[in-house]
Amino acid sequence: MSSGTLWAVVVVGSLGCYLLKLAGLSVPAAWVERPWVTRVVTFVPAALLAALVAVQTLASGQGLVVDGRLAGLAVAALALALRAPFIVVLTLAGATGALVHVLTT
Amino acid sequence: MSRSVRAAVLRDAIGLGVAVGLYGVAFGAAADAAGLDPWQALAMSLLMFTGASQFALVGVLGAGGSGPAAIGSALLLGTRNTVYGVRLAPLLAPRGLLRRLGLAQWVIDETTALAVAAPDRGLARLGFLAGGATIYAVWNATTLVGALGAAALGETAQAALDAVVPAAFLALLWPRLRAGAEELAVARRVALGGAAVALALTPFVPAGVQVVAAVVAVALAGRPRPEQREAAA
Numbered sequence: 001m002s003s004g005t006l007w008a009v010v011v012v013g014s015l016g017c018y019l020l021k022l023a024g025l026s027v028p029a030a031w032v033e034r035p036w037v038t039r040v041v042t043f044v045p046a047a048l049l050a051a052l053v054a055v056q057t058l059a060s061g062q063g064l065v066v067d068g069r070l071a072g073l074a075v076a077a078l079a080l081a082l083r084a085p086f087i088v089v090l091t092l093a094g095a096t097g098a099l100v101h102v103l104t105t
Numbered sequence: 106m107s108r109s110v111r112a113a114v115l116r117d118a119i120g121l122g123v124a125v126g127l128y129g130v131a132f133g134a135a136a137d138a139a140g141l142d143p144w145q146a147l148a149m150s151l152l153m154f155t156g157a158s159q160f161a162l163v164g165v166l167g168a169g170g171s172g173p174a175a176i177g178s179a180l181l182l183g184t185r186n187t188v189y190g191v192r193l194a195p196l197l198a199p200r201g202l203l204r205r206l207g208l209a210q211w212v213i214d215e216t217t218a219l220a221v222a223a224p225d226r227g228l229a230r231l232g233f234l235a236g237g238a239t240i241y242a243v244w245n246a247t248t249l250v251g252a253l254g255a256a257a258l259g260e261t262a263q264a265a266l267d268a269v270v271p272a273a274f275l276a277l278l279w280p281r282l283r284a285g286a287e288e289l290a291v292a293r294r295v296a297l298g299g300a301a302v303a304l305a306l307t308p309f310v311p312a313g314v315q316v317v318a319a320v321v322a323v324a325l326a327g328r329p330r331p332e333q334r335e336a337a338a
Contacts, residue, residue: 001140001166009172010145013162014152016176017183021155022209024190025199032191035329041188043326045157046292047299048182049278051319052164054300056271059168059307059315072268073275080279087127089276090269097268098261 068100114223114232121215122239125156126247131273132159133251138266139167143252150248154241155213157277158182161316164270170313177317189217196220196229211237291326298322 001009024032032038057073058064072093079089129150136146141163149159158179165175190212197220199205211233219232255266281292299322306315 001172003142003145005172006141006145006166007148009162009166009175010141010148011152012172013158013176013179014149016180017153017155017158017186018210020180020183021186021190021212022206024187024192024212025194025197025205025209027191029191029194032188038188039326039329040323041185042287043292043295043323044181044184044320046278046281046296047302047319047322048161048178048316049157049274049281050296050299051303051316051322052161052178052274053271053278054303055168055307055316056164056274058304059312061169061312062308064304064307068264069268069271073271076272076275080276086124086276090127090131090272093272094265094269098265100268101261101264 068097068104071100072097110224110228111231114219114228115235117222118219118232118235119239121219121236122243125215125240126243128156128273129244129247130251130254131269132156132163133248133253134255134266135160135167135251135270135273136163136248137252137255138263138270139163141166141252143249143256146252147245147249150245153179154210154244155183155186156244157214160270160273160277164274165313165316167270168312170316171311174311174313174317178313181317181320185214186212189213193217193220193233196226197233198226208233208237211241213237213240215240288326294325295322298325 053073057069058066075096076089076093079092084092132150133143133146136149136159137143141149146163149162153159153162161182162175162179165178166172190209193212193216197208199208216233216236219236220229223229223232258266278296280286282289282296286292299319302322303315303319306318310318
């Protein structure tokens with residue numbers, strides 16, 4: 001993707017996200033505070049973030065690959081379960097990914 | 106308004122600012138891994154300024170996804186800020202168009218939590234403004250640090266970064282699936298469904314599209330429960 005295209009993606013995405021914020025402050029509350037709207041919005045992050053976890057861990061182009069990323073994710077999940085701070089979680093995941101890379105190449 | 110309560114609001118705001126700073130470094134590094142230059146990463150933190158959407162956009166681009174798929178996933182995650190805005194409008198009561206245009210940029214998870222938790226409207230406003238200013242400053246500074254730092258990394262460090270990005274998404278997801286979260290069983294079902302849909306579609310759709318398509322898993326949440334209907338009515 002060219003730098004110009006990337007800039008377009010950044011600007012259009014940012015403008016869209018800003019307008020979503022502005023809409024909340026501007027539209028009548030009754031438009032948004034319907035039970036099914038709030039229900040969908042509440043659970044969209046769970047579906048999308050889980051999809052991103054899965055894709056970032058296993059996808060490589062259109063294939064699925066098991067590599068150091070999965071080991072890193074397992075270590076991150078363990079660290080999160082033990083209530084480790086964010087920086088510790090990321091450092092452990094990164095160290096695991098690097099270790100697997102060194103051992104397998 | 107007592108000084109100690111004001112101090113507590115300011116302390117929470119600054120504490121949150123420091124905490125999100127760490128995410129800013131991770132975002133800058135993820136943006137670099139996705140092929141954005143440091144100025145594009147910084148532009149996202151200045152202009153988009155909503156963490157999950159920013160991570161999603163660079164995550165989809167990094168996976169080889171198209172621009173529309175990247176923008177689509179960022180916008181879907183950005184919809185919750187609209188709901189936050191509705192909750193914040195009576196607390197902030199922005200007077201005049203310019204003030205509303207300015208306040209809107211700081212409507213995110215953390216500032217909403219600070220404002221809603223404050224005991225009265227004045228403190229809600231203070232928490233929102235102090236939190237917004239702190240987080241905005243720290244998030245942008247650390248984005249640049251992460252982007253510049255990652256650009257200087259070698260191959261093994263890139264492998265480390267590849268493992269850091271999914272861990273960062275997991276850390277964003279974790280509080281929604283942890284014991285004590287709202288409707289925990291439903292959230293877990295939706296999350297598992299979203300991951301399953303995305304993986305199942307990966308071989309068949311262009312990269313990134315499966316992330317946007319995973320939003321259909323929200324249907325697993327089912328209808329609003331009767332008590333929610335009453336609460337909203």
